[in-house]
Amino acid sequence: MLYPQEFDVIVVGGGHAGTEAALAAARMGSKTLLLSHNIETLGQMSCNPSIGGIGKGHLVKEVDALGGAMALATDEGGIQFRILNSSKGPAVRATRAQADRILYKAAIRRMLENQPNLWLFQQAVDDLMVEGDRVVGAVTQVGIRFRSRTVVLTAGTFLDGKIHVGLQNYAAGRAGDPPAVSLSARLKELQLPQGRLKTGTPPRLDGRTIDFSKCSEQPGDGMPGGMNPDDGVPVFSFMGNAQMHPQQMPCWITHTNERTHDIIRSGFDRSPMFTGKIEGVGPRYCPSVEDKINRFTDKDSHQIFLEPEGLTTHEYYPNGISTSLPFDIQYDLVRSMKGLENCHILRPGYAIEYDYFDPRALKNSFETKQIQGLFFAGQINGTTGYEEAAAQGLFAGINAALQCRGESAWTPARDQAYLGVLVDDLVTQGVTEPYRMFTSRAEFRLQLREDNADARLTEVGRQMGLVDDARWDALSRKRDAVSRETERLKSTWVNPRNLVAEESIRVLGKAIEHEHNLFDLLRRPNVTYQALMSLDGGRMACADVSRETLGDLSETVIEQVEIAAKYSGYIDRQKGEVERAAFYEHLRLPETLDYMQVSALSIEARQKLAKHRPETLGQASRISGITPASVSLLLIHLKKGG
Numbered sequence: 001m002l003y004p005q006e007f008d009v010i011v012v013g014g015g016h017a018g019t020e021a022a023l024a025a026a027r028m029g030s031k032t033l034l035l036s037h038n039i040e041t042l043g044q045m046s047c048n049p050s051i052g053g054i055g056k057g058h059l060v061k062e063v064d065a066l067g068g069a070m071a072l073a074t075d076e077g078g079i080q081f082r083i084l085n086s087s088k089g090p091a092v093r094a095t096r097a098q099a100d101r102i103l104y105k106a107a108i109r110r111m112l113e114n115q116p117n118l119w120l121f122q123q124a125v126d127d128l129m130v131e132g133d134r135v136v137g138a139v140t141q142v143g144i145r146f147r148s149r150t151v152v153l154t155a156g157t158f159l160d161g162k163i164h165v166g167l168q169n170y171a172a173g174r175a176g177d178p179p180a181v182s183l184s185a186r187l188k189e190l191q192l193p194q195g196r197l198k199t200g201t202p203p204r205l206d207g208r209t210i211d212f213s214k215c216s217e218q219p220g221d222g223m224p225g226g227m228n229p230d231d232g233v234p235v236f237s238f239m240g241n242a243q244m245h246p247q248q249m250p251c252w253i254t255h256t257n258e259r260t261h262d263i264i265r266s267g268f269d270r271s272p273m274f275t276g277k278i279e280g281v282g283p284r285y286c287p288s289v290e291d292k293i294n295r296f297t298d299k300d301s302h303q304i305f306l307e308p309e310g311l312t313t314h315e316y317y318p319n320g321i322s323t324s325l326p327f328d329i330q331y332d333l334v335r336s337m338k339g340l341e342n343c344h345i346l347r348p349g350y351a352i353e354y355d356y357f358d359p360r361a362l363k364n365s366f367e368t369k370q371i372q373g374l375f376f377a378g379q380i381n382g383t384t385g386y387e388e389a390a391a392q393g394l395f396a397g398i399n400a401a402l403q404c405r406g407e408s409a410w411t412p413a414r415d416q417a418y419l420g421v422l423v424d425d426l427v428t429q430g431v432t433e434p435y436r437m438f439t440s441r442a443e444f445r446l447q448l449r450e451d452n453a454d455a456r457l458t459e460v461g462r463q464m465g466l467v468d469d470a471r472w473d474a475l476s477r478k479r480d481a482v483s484r485e486t487e488r489l490k491s492t493w494v495n496p497r498n499l500v501a502e503e504s505i506r507v508l509g510k511a512i513e514h515e516h517n518l519f520d521l522l523r524r525p526n527v528t529y530q531a532l533m534s535l536d537g538g539r540m541a542c543a544d545v546s547r548e549t550l551g552d553l554s555e556t557v558i559e560q561v562e563i564a565a566k567y568s569g570y571i572d573r574q575k576g577e578v579e580r581a582a583f584y585e586h587l588r589l590p591e592t593l594d595y596m597q598v599s600a601l602s603i604e605a606r607q608k609l610a611k612h613r614p615e616t617l618g619q620a621s622r623i624s625g626i627t628p629a630s631v632s633l634l635l636i637h638l639k640k641g642g
């Protein structure tokens with residue numbers, strides 16, 4: 001049957017990429033259809049129930065700044081929030097939340113069901129309709145033909161998916177879900193360049209059988225016993241607040257031990273990874289426990305986080321023991337750890353192999369070069385992670401909608417967004433293993449912070465029609481307040497004659513000799529905004545003025561003012577450094593340079609440089625996997641005489 005209505009955008013797949021793609025296209029006014037296997041699994045987290053982390057949290061904030069769903073759903077479903085790297089610079093600070101997977105999914109589904117211009121339909125897609133070199137729709141398992149001007153494919157780990165537990169394997173998209181076999185065959189027929197990757201997940205545990213008294217408790221930030229208990233629980237979305245959070249829960253920590261490692265080693269001969277049953281390459285940064293024991297032989301213990309899966313379930317996710325070892329080994333290895341001696345496994349761990357498509361066959365809009373109107377996003381592009389998928393989905397949804405409007409594609413630059421870094425890395429360098437985001441991938445990371453994602457992107461989102469009035473008003477008020485407060489600090493002068501010596505030492509570390517404005521004083525490393533406001537014993541009434549000026553935005557506004565004062569010098573210097581790097585194309589690299597000793601570089605970059613031994617910096621920059629950030633770090637190393 002040919003479905004009577006025609007759509008602008010069809011999104012295939014209702015995971016993290018698909019839901020953001022569908023919401024974005026619909027927000028931009030495109031008539032959008034989301035086709036997925038099962039409406040009950042929209043927004044489902046296939047693996048750990050957590051969102052964010054370093055690099056990933058940055059992407060979530062960017063998706064949020066562009067009006068996306070992930071951060072808001074996390075605020076609604078988050079049962080533990082933490083700010084990682086909170087003692088480090090703002091560029092690498094990142095939000096991470098543990099989510100109740102049922103609440104998270106419910107929030108995503110509600111947003112999808114209430115989005116104007118968006119229709120949902122439950123069916124497997126088995127085929128694409130292609131006329132000449134243009135996609136014109138999708139065909140479902142029971143032969144319903146949906147016509148559309150563009151198709152965004154976000155099939156995740158489902159394309160020809162194969163699950164492995166020990167030497168047993170079977171076809172599946174993930175545990176409990178069917179694979180997409182016909183669609184995979186159709187894509188192969190279209191001769192889009194593809195390969196195989198793999199990922200894995202740990203067994204899930206019944207919390208009633210865990211002895212938590214033998215584990216260490218890890219409360220979230222803003223909770224009693226956690227970091228900053230007086231500051232309140234962190235919030236993910238720029239439009240979120242802590243009142244949206246449900247009840248908060250702690251995580252727990254246990255460890256593997258020598259016995260665990262012996263048990264794991266005893267299963268190596270039945271491991272699908274080590275016996276060659278799995279051909280796909282897995283994520284190096286998220287290795288299975290057998291891979292860790294095999295590679296890091298000198299470590300006699302690994303930390304394992306026991307993460308609650310939700311408020312209404314006893315299920316726990318043991319983060320750190322992803323495995324595809326046979327179930328008898330899984331059973332023994334779990335029970336060898338402290339607190340888990342009597343633990344019941346609810347679901348076995350497994351690995352999954354799936355098709356991905358070489359992202360170098362995509363334009364920088366994520367439209368395939370071969371078939372017009374066909375866009376790919378998410379795990380299908382060789383990435384791993386919900387956040388990477390969500391960011392790509394939003395991006396592809398935007399560009400599909402822009403194409404329908406007859407407008408040119410939006411391609412954020414590398415200095416504008418992590419999204420720009422992600423897209424550029426994928427389409428120019430491709431992947432050799434599942435790609436995940438790190439702050440080290442961004443050469444402009446001082447300016448690509450979580451805290452300023454709204455300042456970087458909400459305006460462009462507003463212009464494209466992605467951002468609603470409430471979000472736009474919030475940004476406008478925040479921007480005004482930041483600039484008013486910055487001006488006030490710049491024009492408020494502190495005269496040493498008016499300062500009591502002790503006060504000056506308390507706040508500024510030492511007495512000042514001549515007049516300074518507050519903004520200049522704030523540039524000093526140990527001077528905080530709050531302390532500055534207490535300066536002058538109230539004679540300038542700084543604190544009162546600020547509260548009045550900033551209103552309820554005060555915390556986020558103060559953060560921006562403080563970062564601008566303290567880091568603008570570094571940011572400007574970094575920009576200059578990267579620009580100058582362009583001139584070093586022909587700079588010769590010393591033949592004797594021992595790359596493994598260049599500690600500023602990631603291990604991956606060191607290994608690649610050591611293997612390829614480029615003659616010039618220009619050559620180094622073109623090695624697949626060597627990012628512009630690595631090039632600038634290498635340059636800095638050379639300048640230091642390394």
Ligand code: FAD
Binds near residue numbers: 013015156158201386
């Ligand atoms: P998915 O979330 O996989 O969603 C795909 C969607 O498309 C599903 O709704 C599916 O039903 C639908 N679909 C597929 N084919 C069709 C079709 N033909 N017709 C209709 N609907 C279709 N990430 C990490 O960051 N760390 C990890 O440790 C990690 N471990 C993982 C372990 C496992 C076992 C799995 C399965 C995934 C793991 N991931 C991990 C990856 C993470 O789940 C994905 O990166 C993320 O979910 C990708 O999002 P996506 O939207 O691209 O695809």
